[in-house]
Amino acid sequence: GAVAGVALALPAERLVSAVVGSPPAVQPFTTPLPIPPVLSPVYSDRGTDYYEMTAKPANVEILPGTRTNMLTFNGSFPGPTIKARQGRPVQVKILNGLDNVTAVHLHGGNVPHEDDGHPLDVLQPGQTRTYHYPNIQRAATLWYHDHAHHLEAEQIYRGLAGLYLIEDRTDSPTLPRGQFDIPLMFRDIALDDSAQLLWNNNDSARRNIVLTNGKAQPKLRVRRRRYRFRLLNASNDRVMSFRLSNGAEMVQIASDGGLMARPVRRTEIGLYPAERVDVVVDFSALPGGTQLVLQNTVGDTPATKDVLQFEVAGGARRDDDDSSVPAKLSVLPPIGAPVMQTRKVLLSFDFKQGAFLINGKQYDPNRVDFTVKKGSTEIWEITNADPDPFAHSLHVHQIQFRVLDRGGKAVEPWEAYPKDTVSVPSGQTVRILIKFDSPFTGLYPFHCHFVGHSSMAMMAQFNIVP
Ligand code: C2O
Ligand code: CU
Numbered sequence: 001g002a003v004a005g006v007a008l009a010l011p012a013e014r015l016v017s018a019v020v021g022s023p024p025a026v027q028p029f030t031t032p033l034p035i036p037p038v039l040s041p042v043y044s045d046r047g048t049d050y051y052e053m054t055a056k057p058a059n060v061e062i063l064p065g066t067r068t069n070m071l072t073f074n075g076s077f078p079g080p081t082i083k084a085r086q087g088r089p090v091q092v093k094i095l096n097g098l099d100n101v102t103a104v105h106l107h108g109g110n111v112p113h114e115d116d117g118h119p120l121d122v123l124q125p126g127q128t129r130t131y132h133y134p135n136i137q138r139a140a141t142l143w144y145h146d147h148a149h150h151l152e153a154e155q156i157y158r159g160l161a162g163l164y165l166i167e168d169r170t171d172s173p174t175l176p177r178g179q180f181d182i183p184l185m186f187r188d189i190a191l192d193d194s195a196q197l198l199w200n201n202n203d204s205a206r207r208n209i210v211l212t213n214g215k216a217q218p219k220l221r222v223r224r225r226r227y228r229f230r231l232l233n234a235s236n237d238r239v240m241s242f243r244l245s246n247g248a249e250m251v252q253i254a255s256d257g258g259l260m261a262r263p264v265r266r267t268e269i270g271l272y273p274a275e276r277v278d279v280v281v282d283f284s285a286l287p288g289g290t291q292l293v294l295q296n297t298v299g300d301t302p303a304t305k306d307v308l309q310f311e312v313a314g315g316a317r318r319d320d321d322d323s324s325v326p327a328k329l330s331v332l333p334p335i336g337a338p339v340m341q342t343r344k345v346l347l348s349f350d351f352k353q354g355a356f357l358i359n360g361k362q363y364d365p366n367r368v369d370f371t372v373k374k375g376s377t378e379i380w381e382i383t384n385a386d387p388d389p390f391a392h393s394l395h396v397h398q399i400q401f402r403v404l405d406r407g408g409k410a411v412e413p414w415e416a417y418p419k420d421t422v423s424v425p426s427g428q429t430v431r432i433l434i435k436f437d438s439p440f441t442g443l444y445p446f447h448c449h450f451v452g453h454s455s456m457a458m459m460a461q462f463n464i465v466p
Pocket of ligand 1: 105107145147274395397445447449
């Protein structure tokens with residue numbers, strides 16, 4: 001499961017990375033892992049939960065004893081977690097307290113197009129707007145983030161992202177839950193010597209610290225039992241690949257779109273930007289005091305390699321743990337035939353224009369790239385035409401697709417389940433099967449989720465028509 005191809009770096013970025021000041025040194029594994037706060041509804045009625053958030057600048061402690069100026073939701077980085085229930089609608093009222101426009105996109109959400117946070121459908125500074133999320137899809141680990149056109153890379157980098165979990169009480173009730181169900185949002189960052197963000201869209205190579213839930217190399221004390229971890233790579237442009245330092249298995253139970261039909265045991269898990277996996281890790285066989293590290297095998301500095309330490313608490317006794325991972329996790333809706341369209345999606349960097357392109361074109365919000373019939377099934381054949389190190393991915397709004405094959409070979413089992421973002425390494429062709437089975441029609445984007453690329457126009461859009 002290792003990832004082929006590392007984070008994109010333009011040749012010029014390599015030069016930039018040679019001239020950096022150094023941030024205050026990170027003391028590994030001293031800061032406790034924070035869990036992002038769960039947002040409470042301001043109001044609930046029989047049908048809906050109502051939330052409010054303000055996008056605003058705030059000072060946040062990233063490195064101990066320092067304050068970093070970030071852009072946040074409600075002053076929190078990562079943003080607060082919204083916990084929604086499958087089948088129960090949520091409304092989120094956003095106040096834009098930034099100096100810039102913003103649009104909030106629920107990544108992976110099956111939502112009406114007017115609630116999708118389209119890149120040009122923005123909130124002006126001082127404006128409020130309510131997004132309606134119907135939560136009609138399967139339970140899943142989703143996330144929300146800024147999506148304002150050309151600004152998303154910088155605004156996500158500065159902190160505008162948080163988790164949105166759709167939960168379903170009937171789905172596999174034996175999985176670890178409550179305090180044993182922990183989200184892990186990973187992303188990289190570069191800080192100057194006063195712990196302020198260094199920002200340049202093209203300098204991904206110098207983002208030399210990976211944060212987990214907003215802290216550098218934190219530590220989590222775990223009990224001798226099973227945990228569910230929801231991993232999200234929220235980096236702009238960094239590919240990661242995770243393994244436990246003792247080589248132990250992580251049992252993957254969910255992909256972007258929710259629980260898989262059956263669990264898959266893995267020892268290394270690659271995640272491109274915006275991809276999620278839920279895993280169950282069993283610490284019960286490890287004696288109290290054991291320390292192990294969640295490592296990113298494609299990291300390039302100590303603070304991007306050793307991202308999180310687990311320390312097993314307690315003495316000789318195992319915890320009473322009645323959780324388990326059932327052999328059958330979920331029943332997936334059928335998808336597939338007949339396929340009405342096959343389309344090609346070519347991802348490339350144009351060295352002459354210095355532009356990222358889809359099918360040879362830069363994003364034009366006034367152009368409809370694909371017209372799609374509601375209810376139909378399509379195959380999209382996505383090719384990364386660029387040489388190494390230009391990795392790309394494809395994220396399609398509104399739907400969850402299935403990955404069919406890579407370079408003509410059927411994908412590994414963990415990739416064959418519902419996903420909304422797929423990796424497309426240099427030189428590869430990946431085919432995905434999409435059933436447009438949402439009740440919603442209208443215009444939605446699809447784009448590379450290296451947001452350094454999408455913000456430079458590696459984006460296109462489809463229009464779903466009745
Ligand atoms: Cu995660 Cu179009 O976005
Ligand atoms: Cu890309």
